[in-house]
Amino acid sequence: MSDYRIHGATGEWEVVIGLEVHAQVVSNAKLFSGAATAFGAEPNSQVSLVDAAMPGMLPVLNGECVRQAVRTGMAINAQINAWSRFDRKNYFYPDLPQGYQISQLYHPIVGEGEIEIELEGGATAKVGVERIHLEQDAGKMLHDQHPSMSYVDLNRSGVALMEIVSKPDMRSPEEAGAYVRKLRSILRYVGSCDGNMEQGSMRADVNVSVRKPGQPFGTRTETKNVNSVRFIMAAIEYEANRQVEVLEDGGTIVQETRLFDPDKGETRSLRSKEEAHDYRYFPDPDLLPVELSDAFLAECRESLPELPDAKRARYQDGLGLSAYAANVLTAEVETARWFEQLLAATGEEHAQRAANWVTSDLFGALNRLGRTIEDSPVSAAQAAELLTLTADGTLSGSLAKQVFEIMLETGQDPGAIVEERGLKQTSDTGAIEAVIAGILAANPGQLEQYRGGKEQLFGFFVGQTMKAMQGKANPAVVNELLKKALG
Amino acid sequence: MSVDTATVRHIAKLARIAVSDEEVAALEPELNNILGWIEQLQEVDVTGVEPMTAVIPNQLRLRDDVVNDGNKRDDVLANAPNAEHGFFAVPKVIE
């Protein structure tokens, strides 16, 4: 795969990366209780007695979370385990009310799968997924509210997470970044996770080791809870360089948990080395094995949308878009959705024009305005109208740009703008001929020169005519009539 | 298999139970006595036997994805040894 190397004093080092991505499952209620999952509620307001682990409380599995995990597995062509089971992972922490996290160690719901990532220069690579399992999120702790106390909020306690464990298949920060972006894209297409890393809906534990090319894997460290693509890449880069430095100084890498400090761009050891973790996993006796029927699996499969890889191929092969445009338009589900709404209105025969317009005009404008396509001031329907007005000759290219600017500002429909402001392009030959006649009369010198053979002056007459017509003349008609008039 | 005092302390640490020297001294023979007795299970031939998963045949039911619980902060905090500003309060955890 990648030829990314760390150039150490003793030679080149290869970086080996595996990611455990925790993705919050999109569901109304928690994995094992009926409390809400919404973000940002008052502390401890979205907590059931089950989530607070009151004595005698019992978990009941939310079917939607199972469905979402299965659909996600199907989206990465993974093995779906029709028989899976929940295990308890035992440890003590104030944000873990039961004293154990209900997870799936021995029999995860999803087995091996694969994700294709796109790298710079159009290359692709495949990253293996080891498994996806369902588990409970922990609560949240606040350490800065009181001098000697920490505060515990259990709103997140019991929210469903999918842990998506990759194989150690990545070899550079770029590949890891591409993997996370692609995974995020798939999750959002499937609708199983909103991918919102700022709110913590998606975060990654980053496993990094280094080795001399061709050597066996080195000892890895795990950097926990990194919550943006940029930080993931930075953590890898820092950690890989740190490990090379340690090894080249004659040291050894300790298998340990580390934390990424985004302010310093550094990782640091989180837990003391001698504290061995012993999670004492065993099957949760409060729950029965999860057995999925064929009908359930069929429903999951049928409910899957067209996924980014398939969509990209269709855009290229079916719509004739460039690889670049197909890539850009399918990377995010919202972009593709918007583009397809646009196409539905313009007709697929206009796909290339529509794609060009979206990737240049629309993206340019959104960029400038700092907006995403979801809160674009111009709707797909309005954009379709604009493209149609251009296609039927009502608007010239430059008029279309003017109208688009007004649309961005006012939110008006393009037809109304054209109407109101008289921006319609004219192909009225009589009117254009009259203007041309006037321009020729006003510029006898240039006319003389042109007719004497200085043909570059044709552009001058076009410019003058367009200027006189305030840009509204159909350029093709102007060309034609000018040629005739100039003889 | 038998446990020594270091193992007793290690288990107590995993279980988050403080143990005094006297308690460790008392626990060591007690646990060894029990564990030694449990040891007889090793003689059972379990070749091809699946571990028990559900003692009575039963199907796991899946709950509908409906919010029908929560919104009971007072109930959740009612028995808390220390609750402040709607949070459970615990001795400061240093991360």
Place this chain on the structure above:
Amino acid sequence: MSDLTDLTVAAIRDGVRDGAFSAREVATAFNANVEKGRALNAYVVETPDHALAAADAADAARASGDLKPLSGVPLGIKDLFATKGVQTTAGSNMLGGFEPVYESTVSGKLFEAGAGMLGKLNMDEFAMGSSNETSAYGPVISPWRRNDGGNAPLAPGGSSGGSASAVAARLCPGATGTDTGGSIRQPAAFVGISGIKPTYGRCSRWGVVAFASSLDQAGPMARDVRDCAILLEAMSGFDAKDSTSLNMPVPNWEAALSGDIRGKKIGIPKEYRIEGVPAEIDAVWQQGIERMRDAGAEIVEVSLPHTKYALPTYYIIAPAEASSNLARYDGVRYGKRSPGEGGIDGMYRATRHDGFGKEVKRRIMIGTYVLSAGFYDAYFNQAQKVRTLIARDFQKVFEQVDLILTPTAPSAAFALGDKTSDPLAMYLNDVFAVPASLAGLPAMSVPAGLDGQGLPLGLQLIGRAFDEQGVLDAGLALEERSTFTHRAEAWW
């Protein structure tokens, strides 16, 4: 009207219905007995007002013709069941003062059926014990005494020792118990009453403080088999809040109850004849066999080859599950907190050191050990495999027979303090009870006679999964022939 407390659940129900007496009279009489019986230490909380309120509701219901199945019946509730607004401690300092904001499904069903609550019954801490001596509130004392005149206080058995003592001493006509490895059956046998552990999943575990989730089952303890049928019917039923709850209708056990067991095949497992068990136990068992035969049943010798491994299997699985189930008692959200030293970990360790008693800590330690790195396969997984074999033994035997008859316990009640210094000796008291627990089968103890010291002995009937009816019917047949009318003389 002190004789009201001599009535069975059925008699109270019928008497209230027929107007022979009022529910309030019944509740008042039992409240008085509860107070008089404090020396037994059977109740950790008394709730006379709850019993009276339910009684008044029952009397009003009779007037309006809306009687419910248990209208007028006051009950004792084991302290393992969460009772809304009433302290629920599971016999532990860890939950001292804990007042649930919720009602367990089982106690809720009983109250829904018209029953009242006389109070919360003492028990071994977190249901871990066979003598009630591990309770943080002190041991329950059995109403029974040996006929040697020594007056040694006897253990009522455990863990439902408070339930057993209270029913035997007429401090309630019936009580809830829970049974993880014999905690209903062994104490019922020790005090000469009946008790049934239904098929795993019949009674919801929701709101019952967990000991070992794959084994815990609630069940009734009462004076006779009919009362057990009545109470079990009210306690059972599907509960969507418990994933292991059985989604099947609750039969009308009482209506179908019949001592006619002609033609039934009753298995006598040879592995239950074990060395060191007093001859009196064997004698009572033999007598039980004769009575079954007399009732028209066919006696068949059967084999449950893995019986001897049941106890060690149980003492791996139950502590393992318990070590995890009891991790929630950490001083953060409810119950005891000891500040300790050294931050959060110090708080955990001090809280769990101070809050749990010796036996609970011992079992948490065993459970933690058998699950710890490197031992999972050798201990826990091995035990779950042996458990499969034990369940399979029963399945095979139930292809041949309808029921199994065994002694309930290998001894009569022992004196308080007799076994506290030797945990293993205490564990061995559940040797006959544990196999049915591991297999999730319905099993019942009924009184069968007295030993040479004048103490009750019980016999156990084990049935096929879901066949509580068969167990109850055979229990009734035994009861009819045992004519066990002995009761402890009131000394308290």
